[in-house]
Amino acid sequence: MQSAPAGFQPSESIVAPLLLAYRGVRSADALLPIVATAAAAMPNVTNMRKHMVGRKAVAAPHTRDVFWRHNPESDSYGLIARCIDVGPDQTPAQAFGTWIWEASFISFKNGQYPDLIPDDCEQVRLDVTRYRIQKNGIVGARQLALFRHLFVESFRALDPTAQVYGGQHDWQAHWWPNPPPAAAAQ
């Protein structure tokens, strides 16, 4: 195998892209269920934050979760997954416009990385297209790192010899310790 192309060097960055090459199920068929599984596997967490009730800002528990949207007609990424905080009176669709982070997915025709990936491999890429930094750290980092890990693991389940290039995709148990009984807001 050649070294990774520019932008896909190995790193522990959770916002760097991931490029996967594998054999088996067509990427167009595999991508959606795998993204849906990674999103469904995410643990919901409670985030106390303010929302507007009439003209007053009131603190209320919001549920932080990951949802996906598929639009094959889009002229941009046809499949995206977003981490969002859903308020007590909101549906996920209503909260989808706000985001903590967003991962977007592309499946490529074979042969797009000829120096790196054999022609008979399926190729998919995860790009982190939206995120926030606060207090020197990426917001919702645990969810994003876990999502990336589960995404890659699903492709490795389809093909244990799958090749992965780019940022973080392993998982360290100490990244997500048990929350204290009355955890402070992140």
Place this chain on the structure above:
Amino acid sequence: MGFLAKQRTKSRVAVSTHPTRIPSEGWLTDGMPRLAAIVRAGASSIGAHANLRSSSLRGNDFLGIGSAMRSADSTIWVEQIGYREWDVAVGMATVKGPALDWQIKLQTPPAAGPVTATISTPTVLTKDGDQVHKDEYLELREILTVGLSATALPTMEGEVASSAQGLQGTVPLPFASEPLTPLDVTFTIATIQPSASALKRLRAQLHFRRSSERPGEERWLIGLESADDPSWVDLLVEDPHESPTIFEPENGADGLTLRFAVHLGHEATNDLANIVATNHARRFVACALGLLRADDEQATIAGGGPVTDGIG
């Protein structure tokens, strides 16, 4: 003073166009990841500033008291819009949305030959004519400008550091759902399709790790691979004629009942592992049923208790 500051701000945030060394060919596979790497480097650089604070106050601020009362740690928003546009913004996240100090937009319209990038500033907040957080603004703009003309990509140290800080520098939020662990439960899926095609489809397309510990056994591992007490789903194929109460094929048609046994391991000190295993089990059921229904819309599911609730 205010007039001069205003003029300097106007000059600082003026639109600029930059030739790059990035070819238009192979934009999605090469050019776009390069641009995204430059933007990430810039955002991480300003994200590393200590004590960066913003205020939601707009308008007059007598003695700066209002700003101080309505201030908080700044948020940096990084956004890729489509394949050719990036926004980086600094401000305060408020209940009504972002209160921006400034926003930089990087656009790379399609062109023949090397890409030309445009940097603009759709939003800028001034105080007495002077730009708020102008040092950070200049720093980002400089990183973008240098990155666009460079042959090598910027270092990833900044985004690795902000990743590590996000993962380890904050207190985890409390979980909002309870795991089902520990649990052992069985469920069945009855389908009219031949066993060979059903099994082939499940083996090829279920994107959960297959266990290779016991050859011949159909076992998918679920949950986190690092879990000390693992979880799995086993499959036992039964002859349909031996389970007529679950499925009775018509006119001698081929068919089968697939019986699954779900085992959810439990870790006393790792709630995350328990919740992921629970969520994975539910997702496994949905995926297995969905794959079998691709060839047999009438495939039915039974049993499973809380693992299959709401599925089918």
